[in-house]
Amino acid sequence: QKEVEQDPGPLSVPEGAIVSLNCTYSNSAFQYFMWYRQYSRKGPELLMYTYSSGNKEDGRFTAQVDKSSKYISLFIRDSQPSDSATYLCAMSVNTGGFKTIFGAGTRLFVKA
Amino acid sequence: GAVVSQHPSRVICKSGTSVKIECRSLDFQATTMFWYRQFPKQSLMLMATSNEGSKATYEQGVEKDKFLINHASLTLSTLTVTSAHPEDSSFYICSADGAGTEAFFGQGTRLTVV
Secondary structure, three states, X not given: OOOEEEOOOOEEEEOOOOEXXXXXXXXXXXXXXXXXXXXXXXXXXXXXXXXXXXXXXXXXXXXXXEOOOOEEEEEEOOOOHHHOEEEEEEEXXXXXXXXXXXXXXXXXXXXX | OOOEEEEOOEEEEOOOOOEEEEEEEOOOOOOEEEXXXXXXXXXXXXXXXXXXXXXXXXXXXXXXXXXXXXXXEOOEEEEEEOOOXXXXXXXXXXXXXXXXXXXXXXXXXXXXXX
């Protein structure tokens, strides 16, 4: 079993739709939960970062963490074509440095 | 926020040669850095943990003699791909911690072995 599971998609939605991206994990030692966005041929860009259960909102993005279920989500409201990218969930555990494990990444296409 | 600089951003080399990739933390000290590899349309896979002043810790399946890691100072880790082959062509990316809060990633290095 992988430590982090994420459906690779692709996920295609019309412009303006609400997008829901999800990951599950098995290691209860994970302390930090992140969502990264990666455009083609670029490095990952940090979108959201949280360390506790609950919701965290930043503009059109909402990150949700449920530690009891080992489940995290990213919601994108009013999706735009510019949101088309690969979204990777990631989780870190402090082993003397933040070792980060990534999900497979979900490819999102937002159609104009 | 903290900045991690990775160099070069793109390199093409001949099969059998070695390539060195540098990862620098620009405004903070990093005792630990991490190296990842990403094949096309796949996620980032952790290759190794780079520890300043000691040997790197490699993930299962990663050849330590092929991927040499040197973390000689608190701001610099290098990854050397030795005797590169076309199957080593990939996107390599490093990360380092900033003030114990999160991992910051370099821009990545796209290696093409011809």
